[in-house]
Amino acid sequence: MVVHSLDxxxxxxxxxxxxxxxxxxxxxxxQGVVRHIGVSGHWVKHVLQRIITEYPFDAVICPIGLFNVAYNYTFHDTVIATARERGMAILGMKVFGAGRVQHARSIEPYLRYSLHQPVDTLIVGADSVAQIEETVRIAASNPPPLNPEEMTALLPEAVAITQEFGDGEFRWISHYLARTTxxxxxxxDEYDCxxxxxxxxxxxxxLSNWYVRRSRSRxxxxxxxxxxxxxxxxxxxxxLRFAQLMAPFTPFFAEVTWRNLAAPLAGAPESVHLSDYPAARPEEVDQVLLEAMALTREAVSLGLSARRVANIRVxxxxxxxxxxxxxxxxxEILERYISLLAEELNIKQVAFSDRPEQYVEYTVKPNFKTLGPRLGALVKRIAAVLSQxxxxxxxxxxxxxxxLTLEVDGQSVTLSPEDVEIRLQPKPGFTAAHSVRMVVALSTEITDELRQEGWVREVIRLIQDLRKSADxxxxxxxxxxxxxxxxxxLEAFRRYDAEIRDTVLASxxxxxxxxxxxxxxxxxxxMPVRLAIEVR
Known part of the structure; x- marks a missing residue:
């Protein structure tokens, strides 16, 4: 008997x-009804490690698949190591990544990886009878472990599948909530409200503009x-946890949220103000994931800003x-999220370059407010050097x-980011935006095919507005x-009929x-359009 999904x-x-x-x-x-007691966890390895340290479970179940390696979150050094020390049976799950393996070229390398991990047995899910038969065939052949060359070749596929079909948003929002807590x-604690x-x-x-919006299809x-x-x-x-976190700041709204959500939970406090304030531990936070997603969201934000500069709707x-x-x-981080970037920015191809001058021109000028009081008349000479x-x-x-280090009138001058103003001017055919960490440039050329796709996105928006207006x-x-x-x-709408129907949930x-x-x-x-909807 297992306490399932402790997260x-x-x-x-x-x-x-x-x-x-x-x-x-x-x-x-x-009473002899069950022989052993176990616990399982999917997401937060340090919580799972903590409970198996403090209670003598007979067994622990945790993810052991290659997809965990793909998003850099394995249980080897925490849960598995602790379970081994305490003599617990270890059952590995998520061998096929909750069905994500169906997007791989073959299930064989993913099963081979898990078969040679330090666990006592595997819990293998399946999407079809054929997959069960294939799994049994591979396991019965006693395959060897993946060698380093095979791992190197396979990981890019696993990473791509994880980003496109995986649970990245689930993990990100969970770890972001722990970080926020x-x-x-x-x-x-510092009285800094x-x-x-x-x-x-x-x-x-x-939560609203990333997790919920990106999970709409789910x-x-x-x-x-x-x-x-x-x-x-x-x-x-x-x-639930956010209601508790915001209770001191928005007590009435937090109370309404809590009562609506916590009612089905046996033993839950009647009021959010009677519940314990949430806590988290630094070990529960996957900082690498949070920083990677922050960088990716920054790239998306810059791309959207570049669209606004050119007055091109998303x-x-x-x-x-x-x-x-x-x-x-x-x-390296952004390359792992190419499909996400393309989807968010509505771009056909995302590429990388190390030559921004191909797409933009820079003008660097001194910030007279910061440099004037410090350097006086020398600022004009600095401006001249920068312009040249x-x-x-x-x-x-x-x-x-x-x-920046400049030679000005025989002396070395160091300028910090606050000492200069860097202005960016896109070259013809491009629009761009930049930050300290990157430049994002978009091609502004719109072909007939791209224009048709834009019309389709517009009619989808209009139909969605009708759904909202009709409640x-x-x-x-x-x-x-x-x-x-x-x-x-009309030609464009008929050409993309399936996409329109799928997006607006039209029969x-x-x-x-x-x-x-x-x-x-x-x-x-x-071009005029008239629309109406009927609820089926």
Whole structure:
């Protein structure tokens, strides 16, 4: 009998605070109903390690698959090491990454990896009878472990699958919440309410504008599968803890949130203000993941800023995004998230370069407010030297060294980032934005095919607005009725019919329908469109 999916401090506390489920499990073991007691965890390895250190479980279940290696979060040095020391049986799970292996070329190397890990047995899931048969065949052949060359060749595939189909958002929001919990408690311990509120505000932005928005396809899935369950459960747990965190700041809204969410939980305090304030441990935070996602979100933000500069809406697909990172480490991180960047920026191809001068021109000028009081009349000579130097070279020196060193009238002058103003001017055919860590340049050329895709994104937005105005349930199916005044527009809509239906949850679309009198009238690039919806 197993305490399943122990993944946060609250669950740990509820289990260890007697009486708890452990008493019932011990009674069943004493009666001979069950032989052994175990515990499992999917996400937070240090919480799982803590409970197996403090309670003598017979067995522990934890992820052991190659996909954990792909997102740099394995249980070897924590849970597995502790379980071995305490003589517990170790059962490895997530061999196939909760079905992600179906996107791989073959299941064989993934099974071979797990078969040779330091566990006593494997729990192997399957998506079909054929996969079960293939798994048995591979295991029965007693295959050798992956050699270093095979691991090196396989990891890029596992990383790509993890980023496109994996649970990156689930892990990120969970670790971001733990980080926020630490930051808020630290700020409140210092009586710094403003800093605590800033941390909560930043987290809420990430929750709403990143996790929830990027999980919409999971929330809207027609089948209630594991992916949809994970998305909802993760959001539920996050909102519960966030209600507790924000209770001192927004007591009434936190109370309403808590009562709505905590009602089904047996033994939950009636009021959020009667619950223990959340706690977290630094070991629970995957800082590498958080920093990687922060860099990726920064790249997305710069790309969106570049679109605004050129007045190109996000719904209009573009052909190329060139990213010029300031360091090889930043490039290595961003390369792992290429598919995410392309999706967020609505770009066909994301590429990397180390030559920003191909896409932008730099102008570097002195900041007279900071330099004037310090250097006086020398500032004019500094301005002259900067104007005569290569803007691209100055920018590169600033990003690589964190400062500029100039020879001015026979003396060496060092300028910090605050001492200069770096302005960026995109070259013809591009729009761009930059930060200290990267430049993001987008091609502004829009082909006929790209323009058609932009029209499709616009009509999707209009249909979604109709759903919202009619207060249609987020997962309800609809029928779309429309009239289009342009043959080019109609051709584009019919060409992308499947994409439109899938996105707006439409069972069918009729473009020559008899429309009701209150049909919505809009235009897309000056071409008239009339739309209405029916709930199925």
């Amino acid at each position: 946060n401090e609250e669950e740990y506390a509820s289990i260890m605070a007697r009486p708890s489920v452990l008493d019932a499990m011990e009674k069943l073991r004493d 630490l930051d808020v408690r630290d700020a409140l 403003y800093r605590a509120a800033q941390a909560l505000n930043a987290f809420l932005d990430g 929330f809207w899935a027609s089948q209630w599968d594991q992916d949809k369950t994970d998305a909802y459960w993760t959001l539920y747990e996050v909102l 719904r209009q697909p573009l052909a190329l995004c060139e990213i010029i990172p300031a360091s090889s480490a930043a490039r 130097s290569s803007g691209a070279a100055l920018y590169r020196e600033m990003t690589e060294k964190g400062a 249609v349930a987020y997962d309800a199916r609809i029928r779309v009725l429309g009239r289009v005044g342009s043959p080019e527009l 069918d679309i009729c473009w020559d329908a008899d429309l009701p009198a209150d049909a919505r009238e809009e235009d897309i690039d000056g």
